[in-house]
Amino acid sequence: MKKTASAHWQGGIKDGKGTISTQSGALSNNPYGFNSRFENQPGTNPEELIGAAHAGCFSMALSKELGDCGMTAESIETKAEVTLDTVDGGFVISAVHLSLRAKIPGANREAFDKAVETAKKGCPVSKVLNAKITLDSVLDS
Structure with missing residues (x-):
């Protein structure tokens, strides 16, 4: 699969x-x-577009990971904050912080936390970024 932008x-x-x-x-x-x-x-x-791509990719990856452990989210809200820094006279995307709020009725917190970490590391946009990726999450069950 290939997608294009210009x-x-x-x-x-x-x-x-x-x-x-x-x-x-x-x-x-x-x-x-x-x-x-x-x-x-x-x-x-x-940077804004990378943030949107990362939030969307992570949310889909989390949905898959939750499904693999028998949970279905009523809602997943992800915000990505992309940091652009100057390094050695140039610019670099140094970090992305994901903020997650998920509503999953009857969720198991341990399984949720594992699914979140797996999605954070495994989504294709996380894999392509050479930046520190951090995450905080809120689970409404």
């Missing part, structure tokens, strides 16, 4: 502007630029 950029780093699109059409010429990446202006940025 970016178009015009201009310099600070005054330039770009758009990002995905094969599925979920993003279609969405604007991004220096100001949306570094100055909290409207528009998207690569």
